[in-house]
Amino acid sequence: MARTARAEVFLAPVGGRAFVFGDSRVLCGAPPPGWTLEAGGRALRPPSVREAIGKVEELTIAASAAQCANAGRPARAVATGKLPVLERSSVSLYVDEGRIEADGTNLDKSLVSWPGESNRLESDTCSLSPETPGARNPTEHCIWSVSRTLPVDPAASPVRLWPRGSLVAPDAMLFDEHGRVVAPASMSVTPKKVQIASFLPADAAIDVSAGFGLLPIAHPDAVADVECRGTTCRLEGGQLRVKAPPEGVSQVEARFTVAPGVVTKKPGPVVSKIAILRCPMEPVSGEPFRGLSSARVIVKLGASCARDVDALRFYTGTRSVDVSDKISVHDETYAVLSLGSVDASHITLTAVRTGSEGAVVAIANLTTRIAPSPRSVLEIPGYPGVDFVPYNREAIVHLPRVEGGELVLLPVEGVYSVRRENNVTYVQGDRNAAGLATFMFAFRATGLPKPLSEVNLATFLDPLQRRVREANEPAPFGTSTRTPLAEVLCNDADGKPFAVPPGDRTSISFRQRSSCRLVLHRERISERLGAQRIHVEIEVRQLDGTLRSEASVNERMVLRHGTEPRLAWIKGVLAEYDNVVVRLTHENDENHYLGGEGLLSGAPSLQWSLIFGTGRVRLYATSAIPTGLYRFGGGAGSGALALNFGVLSRLTWVNRDGKEGVLGLEAGIMAFGLTGPVSTSGESLTQVGAVLGAGLSIPIANASQATQAAINLHGWLEQAITTTGAAGVAPRAFIFGPSISIGNVGGTF
Structure with a gap:
């Protein structure tokens, strides 16, 4: 009878019997190709062909067929190889080399798993040793690569064995060829032998400037005892506590005795030499950037190193590191070291005292980081996104943020200058600069006291090149009223x-x-x-x-x-x-x-x-040629005057634009009746008379000029100057009618 499965990942060997989903659950829909439904859809038989090994099939299962449409849950089924079987006495864990070796059957392409970061399972597939026999069902020798942080205590081993083709998952349910659930404990990999290479690195060093030092060791649970020659030492919280040896001792020897069940490559105690450091060296500027020739680091020095920095030489590996500056802040000594271009993600900084046969006095381990590629943005207030460097005014520079510090724009003589005020950076180009300008930035650590916070720990170039030119902004001609432009x-x-x-x-x-x-x-x-x-x-x-x-x-x-x-x-x-x-x-x-x-x-x-022109009254003379006047002068002196000519003076007003008023006062001398007209009673109307009255005048050309032409309508009182002597013609009369005038000679006042 197959056991009930309670996981949502089902692993069953090819050719095995059907396994039951459990809780009366059923498969929704048709089974995957090669898989067979049994027990009314409540059990699933794996394929029988080896080609199905490792294929992941997506399933949907539910409490009943009626709930498949709305309450189905996803699951996976994987056909695996036969269950691997280990010879427990052959399991060996090589901790420092990161591998497990074991003998057994069905090990080809089997897997082991262990918890990695964030408890996520990591796994590796078996590599058969070339020495594995080739007979049917042989005893195979298998090698798996594993984490180097696995515990050395066999009882605490988290390693688990999986058959070939398995989908490694925390909730995976494994079945045997009879459809029965395989207990996880039966698949645990418990080393019979644990081998370690060492407890300390070859360049181990310890700072004893405080009278003692603590040095982390690898696999402290594999140490049964430890003793140090030249001083005393003991295990303390997974670290080796070493008492400061007498002055002049630059190295001590630690001898570790391993715990039962743990072996080493060489029989006997594990011996490690430890360099004695008597002055602490602490990096305070954060992780340096790699790949930059300008990379620097600031280290804080103590004890005798602080008193005699000039006697120290610094190295990264075998490469010498220059001391670019020495700074004292609050009675503490700092050294600014020029690392140069560093490519490794981790480096070891070593301080060696000269004149003492190259004795190492301080060691610091540093983690480097990738150098950023900073891009800046320029802004002239009111005009963001400026693509040039102005030389006639300052522009605001917006710099990107970099973790652990800040970027500072560095001035370049003859190209641009930099000013910083209230955490705002301003840049202004040099008027004589030609071509394109490239901004240079420096990285500085924040949180350090001055002048450490002003040390350039690295320099970068902005990938964007900009022209240096004049910034032109429209001048406020229309709004500058007090001091007009x-x-x-x-x-x-x-x-x-x-x-x-x-x-x-x-x-x-x-x-x-x-x-x-x-x-x-x-x-x-x-x-x-x-x-x-x-x-x-x-x-x-x-x-x-x-x-x-x-x-x-x-x-x-x-x-x-x-x-x-x-x-x-x-x-x-x-x-x-x-x-x-x-x-x-x-x-x-x-x-x-x-x-x-x-x-x-x-x-x-x-x-x-x-x-x-400022006048508002105009007096001018003009010549008039009335052609349709009519004289009202009694019965003998009335009649039409067909053609007339005279000179008029006209007085009128002028508006602000210089245009004359239509109505004006007129006076002048006129010669009437040039064509010999007669009155209604037959008397001659030809005579010269003085006129005084009013007129309407509309200029039609050359207004207000000497050649002005206008059309007029007059109403005058006439006083005859000369007459024909005809009886009944009165010397005074009223004359009305139109005219054409030419000329405008006068003045405005």
Whole structure:
């Protein structure tokens, strides 16, 4: 009758009988290829062919077939070889060599397992010895590689034997060929013989500067007794406690007697020589980096070594190590050692006193670590991710973190300088540097007192190379109101300059037209802002909006910090109420400016508008040619005046832009009736008269210029100067009608 299985990994030998899942559980679905269901799905028979050995089959089992859909649990079944059988008296554990040897049957490709790190099982497969006989079912000699940390006490052996093809797992359930569960204890590997090579390494050394020293030993449970020649010693908590020998003794001999059941390569006690160290040497700077020629380590020295560091020579193996500095902090002595390029993951640092036949006085074991590949990021406040080193301002350097210390950016003369404030690193390029710059970092240990915390323990190069160039930031032309970076200045009547406010239109006396200029204050532009690429536009337009192209300016220029401002005089203002617009615009160049993508394309940073004229009343003379007047002068003096000519004076108002008012007062001399018109009663209307009245005038060309043309509508009182003498024609009359006027000669006040 097969026994019940309670594990979720099932190991059964090929050709064996069926095993039961247990707890009335059943297999869900069809069995794997080569496997056979029995007992209504509650038992599973392994394959019978050797080719199935080692194949892992995924299963689903449940308490009943009805629960397979919702309550099935995963499991695994593995077909194995026959159960291995050891000759217990042949099992030998070679601890320091990390192997187990044994004789037995069915050992070919069998496995042994043992708990490794975090209690995870580790395993190894048998390698048959070439001396194994080849007859049928021979006694085989097998070798397994195992951990060198296995206990030497046979009773504490955690090693377990598994058949060929096994899936090694803590919860695996092993069955024999009859379908019965194999007890784990029956598969335990208990060494009959345990062999060790030594208890101490060949270069064992102990620091006895405190009057005694403690030295860890391997396999303390294999030691039955120990004695030391030249001093006294004993086992204490798995370590060898050695009393300091007399001065002048540089080495003692420890003789270990092994416990019963433990053997050594050579019969008798195990003898180890121990170097006596009388000055402690402690690394305080952490694990050094390997693979770097700049690697350093700081060691703390005590006792006589601290008093005479110059008499010491330091080595890693057989290679000499230079002392780059000696530092005293709080009456303690430290040595900074230049290790150079180290490739090993563990190194031994040895201190030897000169003049004493190379006596070793201190030893320290160091673990090295892989050197990082640091990458830095530059930031100008407000502009992260800068890909160059600015020479006209500082940039913030963001450094990566490294365990056990910090990276410090080192200055490189002639390339860039470094400043550190409040744990923030700033860098600024050299103005005369050419080509690409590579940052150099130093690693420094944190937690050490100064000046130890300032020792460079290794140097690294940033894999990213950067250009050294000027950082250009758009200058705040439009917001610098107290000390403007750009302004338009004009002189008043007393010759004193005043600033034209940007944005609004400003009326300037026409007499001061030659005093206005654009001032670009280079001395106020900070060097931090770099080069300013700006577009300067000066437009001069007549009153009617016509552009004076010969007086306009449209130039691009580059501004940098300087000692004197730059001037651009406004020219070409020829007539009153000429309009001047001055625009200052940053070029939208994201490759030139930091944050250039945020500039509005074509939008001026500053704009001034000037009107050269301050008068509000205008008096001017013009010639008028009325062609459709009508004279109201009584029955004999009334009639149409087809063609007329005269000279008028006109008084009207002027707005801020220099445009005249439509309505004005008019007076002048007119010659009426040049074509010989007659009144309704047949009397001649040709005469010269003085007129006074009002008129509406709309310029149609050359407004406010001497050649102005306008259309008008008049209402005048006339006083005849000359008459035809016709009876009934009154000397006074009212005249109304349109005209065309040419000319505008006068002034504004």
